[in-house]
Amino acid sequence: MTKTILAAGLFTLLAVSSPALADGAGDTPAPAPKAEEQGQNKVVCRRVEAIGTRLSSKKVCRTKGEWDADAAANRQDLERSQTQRWKSN
Numbered sequence: 540m541t542k543t544i545l546a547a548g549l550f551t552l553l554a555v556s557s558p559a560l561a562d563g564a565g566d567t568p569a570p571a572p573k574a575e576e577q578g579q580n581k582v583v584c585r586r587v588e589a590i591g592t593r594l595s596s597k598k599v600c601r602t603k604g605e606w607d608a609d610a611a612a613n614r615q616d617l618e619r620s621q622t623q624r625w626k627s628n
Contacts, residue, residue, distance in 0.1 A: 579604035 581603050589595040601609075 579607075 584600040586596050587599050
């Protein structure tokens with residue numbers, strides 16, 4: 540009886556571990572991020588002045604991707620406000 544349980548346990552252990560051994564994914568290192576992704580994740584700090592005063596400013600740090608997304612959103616808002624036709628009643 541103990542030989543049967545031991546044999547079943549050994550069979551189960553081999554069956555579970557063999558796909559992990561056959562995969563070979565653990566042998567290869569993870570691919571390095573592309574240069575574009577590394578550039579987008581770089582933190583950039585800028586000094587932002589408060590509107591209405593030259594004395595007050597604060598330092599804002601964001602990733603390059605966040606700065607680019609913010610600039611694109613501002614540009615889109617500006618273009619929409621310039622091209623929007625106002626209707627007078």
